[in-house]
């Protein structure tokens with residue numbers, strides 16, 4: 001019997017069979033057809049490796065105490081501890097933590113906080129600015145902020161308008177900043193993925209530009225929402241990408257690596273002014289948002305264990321070592337004419353396969369993914385962009401396997 005399961009971002013007519021995954025350990029997944037090296041951290045979520053003992057233990061402990069509880073009017077230790085822990089490590093000044101359960105909801109919450117802020121201030125600022133090639137999630141609000149394309153064409157009638165800034169590609173940064181200067185004056189908020197635009201194709205830009213965008217927003221009174229759903233928890237080489245730009249956004253969105261990737265959990269952090277604008281005896285100024293599983297205790301316990309791992313284990317050293325390994329691994333490809341735009345930010349490396357026939361691009365991603373899977377490596381190229389974003393426990397030898405497979409792919413497809 002064929003499976004009733006409908007998979008995400010999957011064209012079932014072209015990819016009829018999903019691999020059956022039976023286990024995970026460190027950088028590896030077990031399937032019924034053999035082992036797979038998880039070179040994309042199971043879609044960017046797993047940071048320390050699958051089933052980190054400390055996270056698993058925290059989940060077990062919490063499951064024995066309290067599974068789930070309404071979070072309006074109630075609180076619990078894991079949520080309180082995690083929120084305090086986040087405020088301690090987040091960019092300075094962020095003071096409040098709103099929980100939800102996915103990157104998309106973290107961003108929706110951020111957008112709603114921004115609009116609520118301006119409404120409660122009695123100012124008519126509603127425009128959102130976003131970057132070209134942005135990705136902020138797949139709910140209607142986050143699709144609106146994200147780039148338009150084949151992925152959301154059918155839903156276009158539902159999407160709200162946002163102002164769009166050109167991507168600050170090397171040499172064209174001034175255009176981005178100039179466009180922002182013009183737009184920012186009467187804008188509610190600019191939303192950006194800091195340093196790396198993930199789903200848009202691992203497009204990278206410099207911390208200097210991130211800082212310049214923050215400064216422009218600040219001067220114009222526009223809020224800055226930074227979506228660190230993917231970049232957060234070490235991917236770009238620092239705990240948060242914001243750190244490299246030395247900025248504190250008004251609103252910071254976290255998910256994916258927040259629980260070490262173990263359970264669905266998200267948080268939207270904000271500056272005191274955002275919270276204060278909603279703080280009133282007038283009920284109409286309430287922040288009207290909730291989801292059933294807001295601050296699920298087990299997920300928060302996993303998040304708290306993740307922060308303990310960051311505190312107690314040499315995670316920063318691991319990240320620095322991985323970044324160096326990634327740099328060594330991509331170096332030979334820089335001079336390889338079969339590849340273009342070989343790039344890296346922190347632990348994330350990406351390179352574009354130069355395919356002879358650009359018309360071939362549409363189906364290339366899935367075909368490459370199949371090729372890699374056949375070689376025991378889980379990679380999921382974005383079109384012709386191959387990227388490597390492994391968990392931090394990956395070894396030099398394992399990384400070698402990944403880049404050997406990439407070399408083989410070039411021999412076959414380029």
Ligand SMILES: *Cc1c(COP(=O)(O)O)cnc(C)c1O
Pocket residue numbers: 101102103104105107135136137138193198199227228229230231255256
């Ligand atoms: C993955 C991602 C999201 C959406 O997160 P989900 O948990 O899949 O909803 C939002 N923003 C960025 C930058 C992401 O990479």
